[in-house]
Amino acid sequence: MTPLLDVRDVSVRFPLGGSWFGAKQILRAVEGVSFQIAAGETLALVGESGSGKTTLGHVVSGLRSPTSGSVEFRGEAITRSGEKPIQLVFQDPFSALDPRMLVGDIVAEPLRIRGGVSTAERRDRASRILTQVGLPAESISRYPHQFSGGQRQRIAIARALISDPQLIVADEPLSALDVSVQSQVLNLIKDIQESQQIAYLFISHDLGVVNHLADRVAVLYLGRLMEIATRQDLFERPSHPYTRALLTSLPRVGRGRRLPGQGAHGEIPSPLSPPSGCVFHTRCPRAEKLCTEQVPELLPVEGRTQLAACHFRGSGP
Amino acid sequence: MTVATNLTLEAPQSIWNARWNRFRRHRLAMTATIFLILLAIACAAADLIANALGVDPSAVDLFERFSPPSSKHLLGTDEIGRDVLVRLLHGGRISLMVGLLATALGGAFGVLIGVVSGFLEGRTDAFLMRFTDCVLSLPIIPLLIVLGAVDLSKLGLPQAWLNSPSVSFWRIVVVIALVDWTAIARISRAATLSVKHRDFVQAARASGATRLYNITAHILPNIATPLIVAGALTVGRVILFESTLSFLGFGVVPPTPTWGNMLTNAQELVTSAPALAIYPGVLILLTVVAVNLVGDGVRVAFDPRSDS
Numbered sequence: 001m002t003p004l005l006d007v008r009d010v011s012v013r014f015p016l017g018g019s020w021f022g023a024k025q026i027l028r029a030v031e032g033v034s035f036q037i038a039a040g041e042t043l044a045l046v047g048e049s050g051s052g053k054t055t056l057g058h059v060v061s062g063l064r065s066p067t068s069g070s071v072e073f074r075g076e077a078i079t080r081s082g083e084k085p086i087q088l089v090f091q092d093p094f095s096a097l098d099p100r101m102l103v104g105d106i107v108a109e110p111l112r113i114r115g116g117v118s119t120a121e122r123r124d125r126a127s128r129i130l131t132q133v134g135l136p137a138e139s140i141s142r143y144p145h146q147f148s149g150g151q152r153q154r155i156a157i158a159r160a161l162i163s164d165p166q167l168i169v170a171d172e173p174l175s176a177l178d179v180s181v182q183s184q185v186l187n188l189i190k191d192i193q194e195s196q197q198i199a200y201l202f203i204s205h206d207l208g209v210v211n212h213l214a215d216r217v218a219v220l221y222l223g224r225l226m227e228i229a230t231r232q233d234l235f236e237r238p239s240h241p242y243t244r245a246l247l248t249s250l251p252r253v254g255r256g257r258r259l260p261g262q263g264a265h266g267e268i269p270s271p272l273s274p275p276s277g278c279v280f281h282t283r284c285p286r287a288e289k290l291c292t293e294q295v296p297e298l299l300p301v302e303g304r305t306q307l308a309a310c311h312f313r314g315s316g317p
Numbered sequence: 318m319t320v321a322t323n324l325t326l327e328a329p330q331s332i333w334n335a336r337w338n339r340f341r342r343h344r345l346a347m348t349a350t351i352f353l354i355l356l357a358i359a360c361a362a363a364d365l366i367a368n369a370l371g372v373d374p375s376a377v378d379l380f381e382r383f384s385p386p387s388s389k390h391l392l393g394t395d396e397i398g399r400d401v402l403v404r405l406l407h408g409g410r411i412s413l414m415v416g417l418l419a420t421a422l423g424g425a426f427g428v429l430i431g432v433v434s435g436f437l438e439g440r441t442d443a444f445l446m447r448f449t450d451c452v453l454s455l456p457i458i459p460l461l462i463v464l465g466a467v468d469l470s471k472l473g474l475p476q477a478w479l480n481s482p483s484v485s486f487w488r489i490v491v492v493i494a495l496v497d498w499t500a501i502a503r504i505s506r507a508a509t510l511s512v513k514h515r516d517f518v519q520a521a522r523a524s525g526a527t528r529l530y531n532i533t534a535h536i537l538p539n540i541a542t543p544l545i546v547a548g549a550l551t552v553g554r555v556i557l558f559e560s561t562l563s564f565l566g567f568g569v570v571p572p573t574p575t576w577g578n579m580l581t582n583a584q585e586l587v588t589s590a591p592a593l594a595i596y597p598g599v600l601i602l603l604t605v606v607a608v609n610l611v612g613d614g615v616r617v618a619f620d621p622r623s624d625s
Contacts, residue, residue, distance in 0.1 A: 061523045088523045096516040102536040106517075109534075111525040159520065 002075045003036035004199050005060065005167055010034070010069035012055050012223075014290060016272070028271050029055040030223040032069070034298075039166065040197040042216035044231075046204055046246070048268050054171055054205045054221035060201055061088050072168070078107045089158035091172040093152035097144040103130070103155055104140025110163040129158045133188060157188065158242035167199045174209060187211065207250055211235055219243050220273055222279045225298055229306030239301045240308040241284050278311070336618040346614020349607035357413060358603065363406035372400040395582065395593055408574040410488060414603070416556040419493040423555075424548050425430055427498035432532060436513055453499045461558060463491065464492040465567030478616060487567045493558050497551060504547045508540035542619050546586070549612020553605035560601055576601050588612025 012030040030052045037043045047053050058064040059071060070077060073086065087110065090096040097106050105112075107129060108122035117125075127137035133154040144152060145272060160168050170189070173180045190213055192198060204210050210217055211231065218228040219242060227240040238244045266283055269275055275282050281291040290311055298309040340487050341347060359366070367373065377397045384394045428457035434445040469479055469488065478484065512518065518535050526534075562568035563577025571578050576597040 063519055063523055088520055090520070091514060096520060098517040098535055098539065100541075109521060113521060113524045113526045113530060152447075156520075163524065225488040305615065 004039045004041075004074060005037040005201070006057075006070075006071070006072040006075075007060065008034050008070050008265055009035070010056070010059055010066040010071060012059060012064065014051070015069045019300045025272050028223055028274060030059070030066070031274075033220070033223070033225050034069075035218055035225070037167065037199050037201060040193070040199055041215045042193060042200040042202055042213055043215045044202045044204060044210040046158055046210055046217060047220035047221060048205065050222075050271065052271070054207075055223075056220070057088075057169045057171045057201065057203050060167075061086050063088075085161065085163075085166045087165040087168050089153070089156050089160050089168060089170040089173045092176050093149050093156055094176075096156045097152055099144055099225060101144075102140060103142050103144060103147075106144065107140070107155060107158045107162055109159060114163065121220055125162060126158070129162050130155070132161070133158045133192075134184075148181075149177050152183060152189065153177060153181075153185050156200070157185075157192070161192065161196075161198075165198060167201065169201045169203070171203045172205070173202075174204070175206065181297060182209070189213065193239055203305040207235075207246060219246065222268060222274055224279055225307075225309060226280065227310075229304075229308075233304060233306045237304065239304070239306060239313045240310045241312075242280050243308075245283075245285075278309070319496075321394075338525065340614050340618035341621075343614040343617050345610045346617075349610035351610065351616070352603065352607050356409060360406050360409040362402060363410065366406065367400070367403045370400070370403070372403055375399065393592065395590075401593065401596060403578070404574040404579065405600060408576045408579055408597065409600065410498070411569055411573070411575045412556050412559055412577075412601070415490055415493065415559045416485070416492045416552045416604075419497065419555045419559075420551045422490065423494035423496075423498035424501050424544070425549065426494065427501030428537075428544065430498070430504045431502040431507075432509050433594060435506040435509030436528065436532060436536065438510075442506070445502075449499050449502050453497070455496075457496055457558075458561065460496055461492060461562055462565065462567050464495060465489070465562055476498075485535070485569045485573070487534060487560060489559060492562075493555050497555060497558065501544065501547050501551065504543050505540060508543050509536055512536050512539045542616055545619060546612050546616045547614065549608055552612075553608045555609070556605055560597075575620055 010030060010033050011028070014027040014029060016025045016027050033052075033056060035043065045053050045056065055064065061064050097103075101109075104123055104126045105297075107126040108117075111117045111122050111125065123140060127140050129141050131137050135151060135154055135158070138195045139147075139155070144155065147155065153176075157173075173189070174185055177185060185210060189200070189202075194202060198215075202210070202213060214231045216228065216230050217234045219226040219240065220233075221242050226242045227234065227238065229239075234243060235247065238247055269279070269282055275292070276285070276293040277293050278284070278296050281287040284291065288311075294311070296311045296313075298307045299313070300306070301308050301313045360589065377399065382397060386393045395401055395404070407546050430449065434442045465488070469484065513531070513536060518531055521531055521535060549566065558578065559568055559575065560577030563575045564581050566578075566581065568577055569575045571582075579597040580594060583590070585595070587594050
């Protein structure tokens with residue numbers, strides 16, 4: 001069976017500067033990333049700021065062509081134009097909605113772009129989908145500025161849903177919202193998935209949210225995949241030191257002190273000059289000489305379902 | 318799966334209704350609008366007014382030079398006995414029309430250059446903006462004078478049209494539009510750049526929107542506010558340019574009156590008949606100020622956030 005989305009060895013590099021003076025530098029935002037998403041599945045993409053999560057999301061949704069590698073949707077290459085059963089939900093609900101458009105027009109926009117749906121039907125479907133995401137149907141004749149952040153995010157979700165997509169790329173859809181609103185929107189996202197079998201690429205840095213929502217989790221560091229595993233395996237038996245460091249960084253209540261020597265120290269290195277060998281060796285608690293010389297491949301961990309890119313995968317604590 | 322939200326919405330309001338209500342609350346802009354409307358009506362009705370008063374705007378009457386305001390000549394007469402009020406109204410027609418048409422023409426060109434430049438970026442942007450910088454770096458008044466002095470008969474235009482009285486009018490419209498589009502081009506580019514990276518444009522792209530769709534549906538409505546303000550300022554400036562050119566003799570040529578060439582005639586008489594210079598001067602001042610106030614009011618009206 002072909003997967004819904006097949007990302008193969010995707011790299012994105014940005015040439016920086018060097019227009020007239022000085023040499024060009026190359027920013028390696030994403031390096032050799034491969035993963036698949038099955039129909040109706042939620043894959044969470046986690047990583048620190050600057051790890052290339054958003055860039056990868058743009059590649060998947062066809063907003064950016066990869067420098068190399070391929071992205072296939074149901075066996076067909078994704079192009080930058082034409083009809084796409086992939087929709088986007090953005091982080092900032094204030095920038096995601098055109099302030100000059102009525103909410104009804106915003107929600108119905110994917111139908112208008114695709115064409116072939118009458119104005120009356122677009123209005124009708126927009127008001128139906130708005131009630132589905134928990135907003136009154138009359139919202140169609142209001143402007144975005146009349147809504148709060150959480151309500152705007154619902155509008156953005158309604159826009160993503162209206163064209164019956166099979167995959168929604170959600171780029172940190174909760175991180176700009178108040179904590180009390182986050183859980184409501186999170187439940188909405190989960191409800192939609194359960195009732196409509198939509199697959200998600202859920203980009204987040206919030207492991208708590210990921211644990212609540214994801215089927216599988218991919219861990220990104222400096223544009224490279226460190227580990228990809230089912231949610232349960234990843235949270236209970238992480239096999240990459242970076243994943244362990246991320247999990248240790250989760251604040252906990254009443255479960256004793258954090259284990260010393262497990263967290264990652266310092267800042268993420270610059271993607272302009274990534275470290276040699278394993279890119280994580282500069283912050284890894286168990287790095288050895290081998291790690292500075294040889295790039296570890298993303299390989300299965302013995303006796304488990306997950307893949308990890310570490311020379312010592314599976315042999316950790 | 319409906320999530321219950323207790324949410325009260327403000328009553329719906331049509332876009333233009335809401336804009337009009339916001340505009341109406343801007344008192345200065347309303348005053349300026351009423352002034353401009355009255356001025357435009359008076360200018361349009363210049364011939365009717367002349368008939369009603371029984372004066373002929375082009376009739377020379379050397380026995381009535383510099384006559385003071387009277388019931389026949391409400392603002393008196395000029396140095397060759399022509400009625401000042403009727404001439405001012407005729408001149409206002411030209412000044413206002415030049416202001417609007419040159420702004421519309423130059424503005425359309427500026428928006429085209431600016432939006433294309435900002436939306437495509439890269440080499441196109443660099444080329445168009447350096448071109449804009451070149452035009453911007455030319456001194457405006459000498460450039461206007463040179464363009465105003467071009468001999469149109471050498472451009473291969475039909476002779477019949479060249480002899481018609483509307484030539485000097487259209488010529489000044491085109492000359493000003495050729496020079497005064499740079500500010501609008503730069504504002505359009507800057508505004509386009511800031512709008513095109515907003516997420517709603519990306520969302521439309523992800524749905525398969527074409528560049529043209531994004532420009533017409535998202536970019537233009539979102540850059541309208543700064544453009545309307547810039548446009549209003551331009552109308553004011555164009556009226557000043559027209560006056561300057563006509564004053565210097567490169568614009569609309571006498572006997573067709575404009576506020577600018579009426580000032581030319583009046584400058585020699587400033588000590589003996591100062592009123593002849595004051596009337597067109599005050600009208601230019603009031604019109605330019607009023608146009609700017611209207612621009613400010615429209616800016617407020619078009620911004621939905623100014624409600625709160």
